[in-house]
Amino acid sequence: MFDFVRGLFSSSAGRAESDEPPSERPEPDPPRDLPDTDVVIKGGDGDEGVAATRDELREWQSGYADDYRDYLTVEDALEAYQRAETALDRLAPIRENPGQFSSNAVEAAETLHEDIQRVREFVEHRDSYNEAWLDAMKAKHGDELNSYFGDGLTHTDQQFRAIFSNDNFNRVNAAAGTGKTTTFGRRVNFVLSEYDDVSASDLLAITFTRNGVSEMESELAETFDITGVEVSTINAYCKSVAEAQYPDIELVVGEAKTTEIAAIWRAICTSEQYSDAHDAFLSAWKDAQYDPNDYDVVRGVYEELTEKSGVTVGDESVPMDSIPEEGLAHEAIARFLVEHDLDYDYQVHLDWAHSASGGFVMDFRLVDAGTDETVYIEYCASEATRADRPAYRNSNSERPETVERLFEPNEHLDTDTSDRTGIVLDGDAILGTPSDELDWDDQRTRERFRGAVRERLAAAIEGTTVTPGTRLRGDDLADRVYDHKVLFRDVVETVETFITQARVREWDPERAASEVREYLDQAEDVDDGVPAFCRLALAAYKRFDAVFDNRTKTDFHGSVVLTRDLLDAGEVDDEFLYPYVFVDEMQDLNQVQFGVVRALADQIDDVRVFGVGDDWQSIFGFQGARPDLFIDYGDVLGAGDYEGLPDPVSVFTDDNPMLSSYDAFADTRLEDNFRCPNTVVDASNCVIRNNEIRTEKDPDGSPEGTPIDVHHLGCDTYEYKRNVSMRRKIESLVSESPHPPRDVQVLLRQQDGDPEFYYSLVDALPDAVDIRTAHDAKGSEAKHVIVPKVSEVGGYPSTKADRWVEPVKQPPDVYEAEAASYKLEEERRLFYVAVTRAVDRLDVLTVQGAESVFVEELPDHRCEHHRPLSDAELDEIETDYECRRPVSGSVDAKFNDNFATLDWDGRGLIDLNLYDATAEQTRRLDELAASGGRVTLANCGIQYRDPQDDDADYQRLQLQVDEDVTIES
Numbered sequence: 001m002f003d004f005v006r007g008l009f010s011s012s013a014g015r016a017e018s019d020e021p022p023s024e025r026p027e028p029d030p031p032r033d034l035p036d037t038d039v040v041i042k043g044g045d046g047d048e049g050v051a052a053t054r055d056e057l058r059e060w061q062s063g064y065a066d067d068y069r070d071y072l073t074v075e076d077a078l079e080a081y082q083r084a085e086t087a088l089d090r091l092a093p094i095r096e097n098p099g100q101f102s103s104n105a106v107e108a109a110e111t112l113h114e115d116i117q118r119v120r121e122f123v124e125h126r127d128s129y130n131e132a133w134l135d136a137m138k139a140k141h142g143d144e145l146n147s148y149f150g151d152g153l154t155h156t157d158q159q160f161r162a163i164f165s166n167d168n169f170n171r172v173n174a175a176a177g178t179g180k181t182t183t184f185g186r187r188v189n190f191v192l193s194e195y196d197d198v199s200a201s202d203l204l205a206i207t208f209t210r211n212g213v214s215e216m217e218s219e220l221a222e223t224f225d226i227t228g229v230e231v232s233t234i235n236a237y238c239k240s241v242a243e244a245q246y247p248d249i250e251l252v253v254g255e256a257k258t259t260e261i262a263a264i265w266r267a268i269c270t271s272e273q274y275s276d277a278h279d280a281f282l283s284a285w286k287d288a289q290y291d292p293n294d295y296d297v298v299r300g301v302y303e304e305l306t307e308k309s310g311v312t313v314g315d316e317s318v319p320m321d322s323i324p325e326e327g328l329a330h331e332a333i334a335r336f337l338v339e340h341d342l343d344y345d346y347q348v349h350l351d352w353a354h355s356a357s358g359g360f361v362m363d364f365r366l367v368d369a370g371t372d373e374t375v376y377i378e379y380c381a382s383e384a385t386r387a388d389r390p391a392y393r394n395s396n397s398e399r400p401e402t403v404e405r406l407f408e409p410n411e412h413l414d415t416d417t418s419d420r421t422g423i424v425l426d427g428d429a430i431l432g433t434p435s436d437e438l439d440w441d442d443q444r445t446r447e448r449f450r451g452a453v454r455e456r457l458a459a460a461i462e463g464t465t466v467t468p469g470t471r472l473r474g475d476d477l478a479d480r481v482y483d484h485k486v487l488f489r490d491v492v493e494t495v496e497t498f499i500t501q502a503r504v505r506e507w508d509p510e511r512a513a514s515e516v517r518e519y520l521d522q523a524e525d526v527d528d529g530v531p532a533f534c535r536l537a538l539a540a541y542k543r544f545d546a547v548f549d550n551r552t553k554t555d556f557h558g559s560v561v562l563t564r565d566l567l568d569a570g571e572v573d574d575e576f577l578y579p580y581v582f583v584d585e586m587q588d589l590n591q592v593q594f595g596v597v598r599a600l601a602d603q604i605d606d607v608r609v610f611g612v613g614d615d616w617q618s619i620f621g622f623q624g625a626r627p628d629l630f631i632d633y634g635d636v637l638g639a640g641d642y643e644g645l646p647d648p649v650s651v652f653t654d655d656n657p658m659l660s661s662y663d664a665f666a667d668t669r670l671e672d673n674f675r676c677p678n679t680v681v682d683a684s685n686c687v688i689r690n691n692e693i694r695t696e697k698d699p700d701g702s703p704e705g706t707p708i709d710v711h712h713l714g715c716d717t718y719e720y721k722r723n724v725s726m727r728r729k730i731e732s733l734v735s736e737s738p739h740p741p742r743d744v745q746v747l748l749r750q751q752d753g754d755p756e757f758y759y760s761l762v763d764a765l766p767d768a769v770d771i772r773t774a775h776d777a778k779g780s781e782a783k784h785v786i787v788p789k790v791s792e793v794g795g796y797p798s799t800k801a802d803r804w805v806e807p808v809k810q811p812p813d814v815y816e817a818e819a820a821s822y823k824l825e826e827e828r829r830l831f832y833v834a835v836t837r838a839v840d841r842l843d844v845l846t847v848q849g850a851e852s853v854f855v856e857e858l859p860d861h862r863c864e865h866h867r868p869l870s871d872a873e874l875d876e877i878e879t880d881y882e883c884r885r886p887v888s889g890s891v892d893a894k895f896n897d898n899f900a901t902l903d904w905d906g907r908g909l910i911d912l913n914l915y916d917a918t919a920e921q922t923r924r925l926d927e928l929a930a931s932g933g934r935v936t937l938a939n940c941g942i943q944y945r946d947p948q949d950d951d952a953d954y955q956r957l958q959l960q961v962d963e964d965v966t967i968e969s
Contacts, residue, residue: 034097037105040090041112053087054112057119064129065122068136070195071166072126074664075606077652078645084120085646088113124652130165130666137164141193145186148223155186162612162668163187169601169639169665171586171630172612175699176684176836177675177781180612184584185219187610188229191580200228204578204600207233208585216584230578234593235556238563241576242554245566250553255316255347256361257555261499262345262492264543266367268536277532282487284529288803290486292479300759301485302478306335313338313481315489316346321389325427325435325449329379332450333364333425336457338484339477341469343367348376353406360398360406362422371465375421377457378403382427384434400426423460430456490752494804497622498537499544501808503557504590504624509542512808519807527803534807560592567599577603586613586633590624598637609637615695616688619775619830621809621822622802627829628814631695633665640664669697673836675781677705680838683862688832690857692820706841707864710855712848714868715908717793717947717956721901723757725908726788726845731764732906733843737784741768745782747834748773749795757789774834785838788845790831790852792954793947797827797852828854847908848874849944850954868907868957869942877944887940887959894929897922902935902959911945916962924967938966 036044043049060080063069094101094109101109122129138160145163146154155163159179162172163186174180188205191198207213213231220226232240239251252260269278291297305313310320310327312334320327330346337344348365364377380400407422427435430452439445461468472480502512516534520526550558566572581600583589589597601607611633618627629636640648648664673681681701688694715725734744746765751758751773761771770782789795801823802809811822831854835842846855848868867874869883876883887902892909894900900912914922928935941960946952961967 034093034100035090037094037101037109040094041105041108050087050090050112050116051108053083054115054119057084057087057116061119061122064133068133071133071164071666072123072129073166073168073606073608074126074640074648075168075642075645077123077126078642078648081120081123081651082645084116084123087116088120091116126652134161134164137190137194141190144193145190148186156670156672158668158670158672159183159186162670163190165666165668166191166608167664167666168606168608169634169637170608170610170668171633171665172610172668172670173695173697174612174614174670175673175697176614176617176833177673177681177701178670178699179672179674180584180614180670181215181219183670184582184612185216185223188220188582189224189226192226198580200226201230202578203229203580203582204237205229205231205582206237206584206597207231208588209233212584234560234583234589234596237576238559238596239556241563241566241572242559244573244576245562245571246551249551250349251555251559252349252361252548252553253555256349258316258492258496259345259347260349260547261496261540261544262488264540264547265492265495265536268539268543274536274539277535280532281529281536284527284532285491286487287528289490292482294756296759297755298478298482300755300762302481304759304762305481305485312346314344314346315485321385323385323388323435324440324446325385325431326379326381328446328449329381329425329427329453330363332453333377333379333457335450336454337364337366338480339471339473341472341480342466350406362403366466370467372419373421373465374419375423375461375464375466376407377423377425377460379425379453380427382431382435384436385427388436400424421464423457423464425453425456425460494802495537495540497802497805498808499541500557500624501622501805502541504592505808505810506561506592507808509538509545512541513538515810516807519810530803530807533804537804557592560596564592564595564599567596567603570603572603579604579607581607581609583609583611584613586611587615587618587627587630588613588620588623588625589629591626591629594626594629594636601637611637615693616691616697616829617778617833619778619826619833621826622805626812628693628812631693633667637665671697671699673699673701676701676836676838677840678703679705679707679862680835680842683708683858684832684835686859686862687835687854687857688828691825691828692818693814693825708835708858708862709841709843710858710863710865711843711845712851712865712867713845713908714848714904714910714957716901716911716958717791717847717850717954718911719756719794721909721911722789722791722794722847723760726757727760727764729845729908730761730786730788733786734765734769737841739784739840741766742770743783744768744786745770745772745777745780745784745837746786746788747777747837749789749798749830753798754789754794774830777837778833781837781839783839784841784843785835786843786845787831787834790844790855791847791850792852793847793850793952795852796831796834796854797824799823799827824853847956849956868904873942877942882941882943882960884939884941884964887937887942888934890932890934891925891929894925900925900929902937904959911956911958913958913960916960917965918963921961921963921965921967924969925961928969933969936968937961938968940965 038044039047039049041049041051043052057080064072091109091113094105095113098106141164142155142160159182162174162183172180172183174183184205188203191203192200205216207216210233213233213236216231220229220231242249243251268274305311305315309324311317312331314334316330316334318327318330334344334346343366345365345367346363348362350360350362353360362376362378366375366377378398380398380403403422403424407417407420409417431438431449458468502509507515516538520531520534548554548558550562554562563572578600581597583597597609597611601609611630613630615627615630618625618630634640676684678701681699685699711729713725713729715721730746734741737744746761746769748754748758748771758771765771770780774787787796814820815822815825835844844855844858846852869877869885873883873885887904889902889904891912892901892903898914900914901909902912904910912925914925917925925935937959941962941964943958943960944955945958947954947956
C-alpha cells in the first residue's frame with residue numbers, strides 16, 4: 001500500500017486512470033476555490049505535503065507503539081494531534097468533492113486519511129498506550145528496582161506507576177507511611193537508567209528541609225551510587241539564582257533576620273509615636289501570655305532553655321555541627337551575658353562591614369549596656385571544626401585576624417570604628433587541642449569547654465567600658481530568662497509571623513494595612529490589644545519592607561519572589577534550568593514557591609515535573625502552606641496550557657478518568673501504608689474525610705493491629721485538674737507500655753501555648769520518651785504513640801485563632817466558596833498526622849463530656865473506649881440528670897466549704913460539689929484532705945455540669961455529696 005500510494009505521488013498523481021492515452025484525455029482544470037491536489041498531497045513552494053506529514057506521523061507513532069521510546073506526554077500528543085487535524089483538514093475538500101478530482105487523487109486522499117486517522121485515534125487513546133508502556137517499564141526495570149529492598153520486598157503497582165509515569169506534569173499523591181521517599185529516589189534512578197540522553201546534572205530535586213536534602217543525597221549515593229543530581233531546598237535554589245543575578249545582594253536569614261526584626265520592634269516600641277499602642281498591647285499580652293507567679297512554668301521555661309541542646313538561654317537557635325564546638329560556645333556566651341544581666345542581639349548583620357562571602361554577621365552585640373561603646377562578640381571556630389563541616393557553615397564564620405581587622409582604623413574605608421569594640425574569641429587558642437581529637441560526647445569535655453569560653457569572655461569584657469551586673473543565680477536567673485522569653489522573644493517571633501503571613505499572600509505594607517482594617521471593621525469580636533498590636537506590627541512591616549528591598553538586602557522569601565520573577569522574565573542563566581524537576585513535600589509550598597515551580601516548567605521545552613506530596617498532611621499553614629494548590633496541581637502549574645495547541649479535554653476520550661478529572665497531568669496515588677496497622681489507617685481515614693477541601697484517597701494498612709484505645713478521663717475541664725489528670729494517665733500508659741520508653745512518642749497540640757503541661761511531662765516521664773508537638777512529628781514514627789488532650793478545651797482541635805496574627809492570616813478563597821472551616825480543617829490534618837505516626841499501639845486521651853469532634857469521628861469498630869462510667873450510667877445521666885453509684889479515690893484538695901477535688905481512681909481529678917453536704921460530711925472530708933486517706937462515697941451523685949464559659953459547647957462531670965451519700969474511709 002505504501003508503494004502504491006507513493007506511486008500516486010508521481011507527476012501524474014493528479015490525473016484519473018483511463019484506458020485512453022493521456023494525450024487523448026487532458027487533465028481538467030481544478031474547479032475554482034478547490035485546492036491543487038499536487039500541492040496538497042505532495043507539497044510545493046516550501047509547503048509540506050500531506051503525504052510527508054503522514055509519513056512523519058506514522059514514524060512518530062511507530063516510535064511509541066513499536067519501540068516504547070517514551071511515555072506519551074500530553075504536549076507531544078497534542079502536537080501530533082494538531083498536525084494530524086491540519087492534514088485531515090487539507091484532505092477534506094478532495095474527499096468531500098470526489099467528482100471534481102481525478103480518481104487517483106481521491107484514492108490517495110482516502111488512503112492518507114485512513115493512515116492519519118489511525119494516528120489520530122492513537123493519540124486520542126494515549127492512556128491505553130501509556131498503560132502498555134508502564135507494563136514494559138516494569139518488565140524492564142522492575143526486578144532491578146525490587147532488588148534494592150534486599151529483604152524480599154517488592155514495589156507495589158502504585159509505586160511502579162509513580163516511578164515510571166513520565167508526563168510533562170506528574171503528581172504523586174502519597175498517603176502517610178506509603179514509601180514516598182523510597183519512590184522519590186527510585187524515580188531518579190529510573191530516569192537516569194532509561195534515558196541515555198539524560199544525565200544527573202539535568203535533574204533538580206527540591207526538598208523541603210536541609211535534612212531532606214541530606215537524606216535524598218544519601219539515598220541516591222548509597223543505594224544507587226548516583227551523584228551529581230542537584231538536590232536542594234527551594235530556599236537554597238532561589239538564593240543561588242538571586243545571588244547570580246544580583247551579586248551584591250545580601251541574604252539575611254535565620255537568627256540574623258530575627259535580630260533585624262527585633263531591632264525594628266525595639267525602635268517602634270520606644271518611639272513616642274507608638275507609646276500608647278505599645279502600652280495597650282503589652283497589657284493585653286501579659287494578661288494572655290505572662291504568668292510570673294506560676295513557679296512550675298517559670299522553672300520549666302528556664303530548664304528547657306538551659307538543658308536543651310541547640311538553643312541558648314535566650315531561646316535563640318544555634319547550629320550544632322558533628323563537632324559541636326561553635327554551638328556550645330554560643331550557648332556559653334549567651335549564658336554568661338544573661339547571668340550578668342547584659343541584654344544582647346544574636347547573629348547581628350553588619351551594614352558597615354563586609355566579608356569575602358558577602359554581608360558580615362557577628363555572633364553577639366550588647367544592647368543598652370549603659371555606655372557609648374558598642375561591643376560585639378565573635379567566636380571563631382577552630383580550624384579542625386571548620387574543615388569538618390559543610391562549606392556553607394563557614395560563610396559567616398571568619399578567622400580571628402579577619403574579624404579583628406574590622407575594628408581597626410582603615411583609611412580606605414568610610415567607616416568610623418572608634419566607638420565600636422570587637423571581642424574575638426579564638427577557638428584554637430581556647431581549645432589547645434584539635435577539636436576533632438576531643439570526645440564531645442563526654443559531658444565533662446563540654447563543661448570544661450564552656451567554662452573556658454566564659455573565662456575568656458569575662459576577661460575580654462573587663463577591657464571594655466561595659467560593667468557586668470551581679471551574677472544572677474537560682475530563682476532570680478530563672479525569672480530573668482522567663483521574662484526575656486515571654487515579654488520580648490515571643491513577641492518578636494509573633495511580629496515576624498505577622499509579617500510572614502502578609503508576605504506569603506503577596507501583600508505589600510499598604511495592602512496589608514487595608515486588609516487588617518477590613519478585618520477589624522468586620523470582625524464580630526476583637527480581643528483587647530489586637531488593634532494596638534496590628535498598628536505596631538504594620539509599622540514594623542513597613543520598616544522591614546524598606547530594609548529588605550530585594551535589591552540590596554533580602555531573605556529566603558524575598559529570594560523566592562525574585563527567582564519567580566526572574567524566571568518569568570526569562571532572565572535566569574541556563575545553569576539554573578533543568579529538564580527534570582522533582583519536588584518533595586509539595587503540599588507544604590506556599591503560592592510564591594508554587595510560582596517558582598511553574599516558572600521553571602516554562603523555561604525548557606518538554607520539561608518533566610514530578611511533584612510528591614499529601615494534602616491530608618499539609619499542616620504548616622502558619623508558614624503559608626496551601627493544600628489547595630497541591631489539590632489543584634494541574635491548574636496551578638498550567639498543565640495542558642500549551643499555546644496554540646488544542647484543549648486536552650476536547651482531544652482525549654472519555655475512557656481516560658485521570659484527564660477527565662485532572663486535565664493534563666499524570667496522577668498517581670500511593671495508598672499502601674507500610675507503617676501503621678489497619679486499625680489506625682482506617683480510623684484516620686474516617687477522620688480526615690470530614691474535610692471538604694481534600695483529594696480522594698483510600699489508604700490501607702497492615703492487617704495486624706489492636707483497636708485504638710480511647711481514654712475518656714472523668715476529670716474536670718479546669719486546666720490544672722485536666723493537666724494533672726492527663727499527665728498521670730500518660731505516666732501510667734508509658735509505665736504499662738509493651739514498648740520501652742525510647743519507642744514511645746507523646747504528641748502534643750502545642751508546647752509554648754501550654755507550657756505547664758509540657759514541662760510537667762518533661763519532669764514526670766523517662767528521658768527517653770519522645771515528647772514533641774504534632775508539627776514536629778511530621779516524618780517520624782514510634783511503636784507506641786500517645787495523643788493527649790483530644791478535647792474541646794485546650795487541645796485538638798485548637799480552634800481559637802491566634803488573636804495577634806489572625807488579621808493577616810485569612811484563608812484561601814476556596815474555603816469560603818465551599819463553606820468550609822479553614823481552621824478546623826487544618827486542625828483535623830494535624831490530628832491525622834499525629835495518629836498516623838503509630839507503628840503498633842495508639843492511645844488517644846480525651847475528657848468525658850468534652851470530647852473533641854475528632855474523637856466523635858473515630859469509627860467505633862476500630863476503637864476501644866475506656867469511660868469513667870458504664871454506657872448505662874451515662875445514659876441515665878443524660879435522661880435523668882443524675883446517676884448514683886459508689887465512687888472511690890482520695891481527696892486531693894479542699895478549697896472551701898462548697899468544693900473539694902477528688903482523685904477519682906484512674907479517672908482523674910474531679911470536682912466534689914458540697915453545697916448540699918451535711919456539716920459532718922464536710923468535717924470528714926476536711927480530715928481526709930489533710931491526711932490524704934482513701935475514701936469511698938457510697939451512693940454518690942454524678943451529674944453533667946455546664947462550664948463557666950457561656951460559649952463553650954461541652955459538659956463536664958461533677959460529683960454531688962448530699963445527705964444520701966455515705967462516706968466510708
